[in-house]
Amino acid sequence: MTIVTSRLSVSVDGFAAGPNQSVEDPFGEGGMALSNWMLETDQPGRAADAAVLQEANDGVGSHIMGRKMFGGGDGPWDETWTGWWGEEPPYHAPVFVLTRHPRDPLPMKGGTTFNFVTDGIESALDQARKAAGDKKVAIAGGAGTVNQYLAAGLLDEFCLHVVPITLGVGERVFEGVGALTLEPVRVVASPTVTHLKYRIVR
């Protein structure tokens, strides 16, 4: 059965992005500090982080993301806008973008195709499962999208990359999700980030 997985980099106080996110500042104020570890895995002493990232990326057959993560603002976007992931996005697989604005699929270099889904998170998951075959479906983000899948009971496993800062304000993981029971699968500690992987108990 296809596993539905997700992972988010979060502060110790549970924020996945800082406040005042925008097209110019997608991580919000101070939020870039949550992602830096992923850009530094080739540095000395970061082998454990690199292995966690490699494991998370291996075997993913399709991705789901919110419109903001694709690169959209709040209004309908220009059909010429191809998101902020560049000409060759790092997904190399079908990506299903949750949006209210219909649009034709957008094939990019390197095997990524953005598909725009207007009929909700369950439809997006059905389409992503079919595209993934026996590989994993990854809920890429942002936190609002991950929280919707958590609240709907549609996630099988979830990894938190806990970065040793607090932000105090921003977009919270688990906001509106309610009570869940998890099962610790694995903890990897590095000097820069602590990786907590959980199975979600149904």
Next chain:
Amino acid sequence: MTIVTSRLSVSVDGFAAGPNQSVEDPFGEGGMALSNWMLETDQPGRAADAAVLQEANDGVGSHIMGRKMFGGGDGPWDETWTGWWGEEPPYHAPVFVLTRHPRDPLPMKGGTTFNFVTDGIESALDQARKAAGDKKVAIAGGAGTVNQYLAAGLLDEFCLHVVPITLGVGERVFEGVGALTLEPVRVVASPTVTHLKYRIVR
């Protein structure tokens, strides 16, 4: 120099107590599940949890707690009320209780004396430091008290015992604390709880 330390059991979504805390239900709804691991350290497979707890308790010379943790409600309490820790509380050291209601020190069996401090968190810490000598001062809780010390920059180290549940509502650790930089000191993972110890960078 005296180290000021604290630790809290928290849910994965950052709650240290459930909603609707009261004298009858001090952990709030669902909150008792955060403390169960501490009552089970003599069970098979819990040696790592037992060691973390032992280390946390070793070398503590005095404690600070909020009035609710002592066992007080919101009004002035009856002078005959000795808190809900029983005749022999588990502290075996001076405890400084933050309150607005003056009261004489209350010696209990086993070396615990409750001292009532009415002039704020810094005064309580000064008194606790003197009482601790070269041992540690432990900010015992609850979360509101710990958050006050975090916000004031008075904590040196902090351990989160992350229990694999989410609560969705309740009393949050780090509420109102703002932005901090931490340094991971040590991670201990057990099947029941993940212990994240941080040094707080000034």
